[in-house]
Amino acid sequence: MISRQFLITAVFMGIIAVLLSVLFRIQLGWPGESFEILNAVLGDRWAPGGVMNQNAYLALVTIHGTIMVFFVLTGGLSGTFSNLLIPLQIGARDMASGFLNMLSYWFFFVSSVIMIASLFIETGAASGGWTVYPPLSALPQAMPGSGMGMTMWLLSMVLFVVSSLLGGLNYIVTIVNLRTKGLKMTRLPLTIWAFLVTAILGVLSFPVLVSAVVLLLMDRGMGTAFYLSNIFIDGEALDVTGGSPILYQHLFWFLGHPEVYIVLLPALGISSEIIATNSRKPIFGYKAMIGSILAIGFLSFIVWGHHMFLTGMSPWLGGLFVITTLLIAIPSAVKAFNYITTLWKGNIRYTPAMLFSIGLVSTFVSGGLTGIILADSALDINVHDTYFVVAHFHIVMGMSAIFGMMAGVYHWFPKMFGKMMNTKLGYVHFWITFICGYGVFFPMHFVGLAGAPRRYYDYSNFEFLNVALDLNPLISVFAIVGAIAQVLFLYNFFYSIFRGQAAVQNPWKSNTLEWTTPVEHIHGNWPGDLPVVHRWPYDYSNPQHETDFVPQTVPLGSDEKDH
């Protein structure tokens, strides 16, 4: 199944991205100290004498960000769970187009290969940060990472977007057209709502990234100047002029901000499902949850300028972006409180998936709140591009979204592989990851508030940044321990695929349709007729029923109303 291909590719990419982060955390924690391991991994060229050089550092940071945002959290998260859950939860035999689906995976695969290959070329991988702002990324004279590595980055990105678009169109068409009998839009599980809005966001915003990337490729290789103006570099005035580097930022963030929600919404959808199932309670405010998903999706398109308050953009326009950005906090707050109310008076079963979902709510709130500071343009002046930003988006994306993905893996593992993962190892994995995650990213806020810019190779030259020097070793230790804890997950994951306990049909006593399919994968998902849906998916602990769950296929009783 394609979801398994996506998941395993994403796990592999995730391992690489985490390893890269461990390498640069070593440099940040103990700057200038020699580590055999750096030399062993990076070689003499990038880490002579066991100390990585500045170009290597920037390349690691850049590729870590790129892989995590695009390959793990976009391709990995949406690709895995949309492909798995959309047909199963809407009662369809398959996705609308199996062929497009296959293409979307193989484009993703090729794009991953190119991205990884770019780490091994002579001038090094792209190093201008994951946003690759021109002119830095447009001019090979500006840094070695803007050479061949940058071209590969851009090509990989184009293929990635193709994959994402093929997948997205397919998801939308499938959800709109192939729902089984009785499955009204208002009876869809929130996972499907989240995947639908995610796919729409992707289809509308990813093409803009392609245009940004293509223009950048032309600036690099064809003598155009979309992003270049008045540049004197390498002892020579650049031959072309008249463009605007800010144009790129507009195009990039027009994708870049919806992208944050492309990453986050599936995670929120997954956790809605898991929290309801394991609290044995209906998700609180089902319609409000759908409303907030739609509101977040819409607002995410008109907030991109908050990444650009300090580019010289008109302050009036900046003010407008402040308003739209802070508005997003309202549907987010609704979601957070709805999760908490779902837990209230529940009967909470602590599966590893449930732990990760609760972790998601915690980090979603923590990370969301610091977003209020960053969205305020006046405050952004002082924290823009500092570690405060790094802390903020890692708590949201590096913890919240990843926790959603982990929760999904633990929860739907029986569906994907017909086996169970080990629960106890899952507990250990969650608690170490949760504690280390906060251990890494919470102190970072204070490093940022002390004025430490991000993407600095070394902070020891600046006396006023002593805070950063104090906290960096601590952060690095947490990062390394957290990374090692993922070995537990990998072991559990791969061991369980082959030797795990055989799964039963509906291990979590869940209501949704995927648990009515047989454990063994069969073509067309259901052996006989497609299931018919009679109710919403959240009839947990309904007082009108004996059991604490009522699958969607159970007809409404004569005295029962639709939810």
Add this chain to the structure above:
Amino acid sequence: MFSLLVLITIVLGVVAAVQLSKVYQLAAKLRNHREEDISLADNKMNAWFMLIWMIVFFAAVIYFYIAYGDFLPVSASAHGNDIDMLFTVNIVVITTVFFLVHILLFYFSWKYYYRDDRKAFFFPHSTKLEMVWTVIPSLVLAFIIIFGLRIWNDITDVVASENPVQVEVYSKQFDWTIRYPGADKELGFSNYNLISGTNPLGIASDDLIIKKIAELDEEIQSIETKLKKEGNFLPSSQVEALEDKIYRLQRHKLRINDVSMSREASSGVFSAGQDDKLVKGELHLPIGREVEFIFNSRDVIHSAYMPHFRAQMNCVPGIPTRFKMTPTITTDSMRTIVDNPEFDYILLCNKVCGASHNNMAVKVIIESEDEYQEWLDGQKTFSESLGGESEEIEESEEISLEPVAKK
């Protein structure tokens, strides 16, 4: 050595955990235990972990607020105080919400763990409650938005003060050049096409244009000679590269021609640059006067970040950007405040710009008006730095005693 020991401990820990899990799995098989059946003990354990974690987490958060809360010293600029106040208000709001939400989250997680003998409360929705947490956040956000935008508008207001200090902050990989206007209180016209070793900002003048064109001609000449002499022995790719270079240099000449025929040239703005003062390594500013920064970059995007003044603005090639602020504390006073005789304000690059991004900083010195004027008078003008060939030097010397403006 220490880190190695830590690493070994961790690796052994992982191995131990994996082995334990194997033992556990074997035992589970014997007991006929299924993974999806979460025992009461497990539910209870995780519930208690939630509560314990809440306490540990809160303790850590409070510790960090106390130990690292006063991240930067008092703000050294007028608008910085407003930002700090706004920041404090925002932090109070979000910290309150943070504690409130987490108390609910972890308390519920602890209290309502699974027991066979109870059933969850069927509570699908409540319009009243949902209204509460739509309306209250909206009101709080409205307050935050209005408060924030008022301060933002004040900071970015374009009304100039009476007697501002004009400064151009010019960035390139990997240093800063500071340009002050000379006696004419005007920053002269500059253009990237005129940049040369002695003219780092490309300040224009008729002489400099002639000189730059001569320089380019000389370069073209030398390449042509080289091609003529060794052209037949060079690999074709190199010949092509050289021919390409000649083409580019000729286009460069054409662009300079455009500059010399521009509006600025005919209106005489060219001469304004000759008495400008170019400084590297230090940014001096007087206390109490509004500073109007103009930021420029010659190569990639940089960002001028002055954390102590709560000031930052990107430097974008081709698009001059602006920021204004009024310093309120001199370097000397700040040294007393932070009790550190070595203290210096700083301007850092905060937009990744290449390998030495982290080494791109310049000291900022805030001093009294007199000290500032004295320092500025001691700096060479641009034409002086060129070797005193131009006639403007004498002019500028005559009026170099700028009247000191004090209210």
